[in-house]
Amino acid sequence: MLTKRIIPCLDIKDGRTVKGVNFVNLQDAGDPVELAALYADQMADELVFLDITATVEKRKTLVDLVARVAERINIPFTVGGGISSVEDVSALLNAGADKISINSSAVKRPDLINELALEFGSQCVVVAIDTRHVDGEHFVHTHGGRQITPIKTLEWVVEVEQRGAGEILLTSMDHDGTKNGFADELTATISDLVNIPVIASGGGGNKTHFETVFNQGKADAALAASIFHYREVDIRDLKEDLASAGIVVRK
Amino acid sequence: MDIAIIKYNAGNVQSLTFALNRLGVDPILTDDPETLQKADKVIFPGVGEASTAMNYIRKNKIDEVIKDLHQPFLGVCLGLQLMCKHSEENDTECIGVFDNIVKKFDPNLKVPHMGWNTIIDLKGPLFEGVDEESYLYFVHSYYAETADDTIATCDYANRFSAALHKDNYYAVQAHPEKSSLAGQQILKNFLELT
Numbered sequence: 001m002l003t004k005r006i007i008p009c010l011d012i013k014d015g016r017t018v019k020g021v022n023f024v025n026l027q028d029a030g031d032p033v034e035l036a037a038l039y040a041d042q043m044a045d046e047l048v049f050l051d052i053t054a055t056v057e058k059r060k061t062l063v064d065l066v067a068r069v070a071e072r073i074n075i076p077f078t079v080g081g082g083i084s085s086v087e088d089v090s091a092l093l094n095a096g097a098d099k100i101s102i103n104s105s106a107v108k109r110p111d112l113i114n115e116l117a118l119e120f121g122s123q124c125v126v127v128a129i130d131t132r133h134v135d136g137e138h139f140v141h142t143h144g145g146r147q148i149t150p151i152k153t154l155e156w157v158v159e160v161e162q163r164g165a166g167e168i169l170l171t172s173m174d175h176d177g178t179k180n181g182f183a184d185e186l187t188a189t190i191s192d193l194v195n196i197p198v199i200a201s202g203g204g205g206n207k208t209h210f211e212t213v214f215n216q217g218k219a220d221a222a223l224a225a226s227i228f229h230y231r232e233v234d235i236r237d238l239k240e241d242l243a244s245a246g247i248v249v250r251k
Numbered sequence: 252m253d254i255a256i257i258k259y260n261a262g263n264v265q266s267l268t269f270a271l272n273r274l275g276v277d278p279i280l281t282d283d284p285e286t287l288q289k290a291d292k293v294i295f296p297g298v299g300e301a302s303t304a305m306n307y308i309r310k311n312k313i314d315e316v317i318k319d320l321h322q323p324f325l326g327v328c329l330g331l332q333l334m335c336k337h338s339e340e341n342d343t344e345c346i347g348v349f350d351n352i353v354k355k356f357d358p359n360l361k362v363p364h365m366g367w368n369t370i371i372d373l374k375g376p377l378f379e380g381v382d383e384e385s386y387l388y389f390v391h392s393y394y395a396e397t398a399d400d401t402i403a404t405c406d407y408a409n410r411f412s413a414a415l416h417k418d419n420y421y422a423v424q425a426h427p428e429k430s431s432l433a434g435q436q437i438l439k440n441f442l443e444l445t
Contacts, residue, residue, distance in 0.1 A: 001368065001369065001406065002364065002366050002367070002368045002389075002407060003366060003367045003368065003386065005366050005367065040431070045366065045367055067265075070265055070266055070269050071269045071272070074270060074273070074428065074429060074430070074431050074432075074434060074435060075388070075429060075430075075431055076388055076390075076426075076429045093263050093265075094263065094265060095265060096263075096265040096266050096269060098266065098429060120263075120298075120299075121298055121299045121300065122363070122392075123298065123363050123365065123390045123391075123392075124263075124298070166363060166365070167365065195358070195359075195360070195361055195362060196361060196362070196363075197361055197363075197365050197366070220361065220365075220366070221366070250367040250386040
């Protein structure tokens, strides 16, 4: 059976991991390649690299990093952050990325989704959506979740699927950073609305949260960052627990 | 050992190249018929849409070159589908190394079939040392039906061919280059075929 996926996310700035990580057995915890290889060994199913490098001139660093990651690890990985053109995507895929994720640039110019799907295939186009609950409705946010847009999240997910997105990475800004659990209800609603995989992100703090986001939340995959970086949750242990709860995972 | 990867318009081959590098071989990417004929092994990758790929393949007579090869040959992902007879993806006549038909997954399923799934009924040298129910990484919206040439199956609402074999031609639907140790073993086995 197709498994549910566990996806650690690494924030990257100028080619280095941003958040301090707590791995004693890593020679260089700031090196994304080392960390990626460690997660691959721990049975992570995929990885996401989110580049938060501010300046355009430093983005070349990202392409180099992607090549170094692809050279070393043998599981799929997605690269996101600041991608806004076919050329950006071409460079990253040619360096060895399996998928790319777009967020604000897709909101700004939705045709980008169509262009990327046509040029590279839907399978490598992940549309990341930052959403927040405002006055009884869910609205898409941009700029790292700081800026609200008039776009309703439940309409946007359908539109991105129609335009050719292959997967949705849904981050609930209401849950992100809380470690109180994922946005199960919203994730389930979206998972029912679209026929492409949905990755839930934001709020995962313990093993039970992952269990509920897969069961109640109907997520196809769940993403988290700091709980893995700080070893609050070990991926192997998490998968053992999920398997005991009857959730199909790769072990 | 000369490993040639077929160069055409449907494929991001960087990951595959790196995976082969990790096994100690350095493949060449080429569409030159003579180089392909002389290679010890040929790999036919593929990511993308079937009709666009087939148009390019026919225009450049790559299909004729492929059918003429006698060394171990491995199709990967879309490569497998293009080696079949026909694909429902834009009603495309394919190369026809295998007689299988490529169909679209049930629209009620989440498509693409994306992620890790188990392979079973493993047959032959390609799966030497690979356990039944090993997990491989799949990303595809169409699948090859099972038939006599099926050497591994996978289940996504219905059973489909995870791998095919006929004469010197092998093909896998999953991405061995992205499938951790099981995938690495499959690539290693392919490199050891004679």
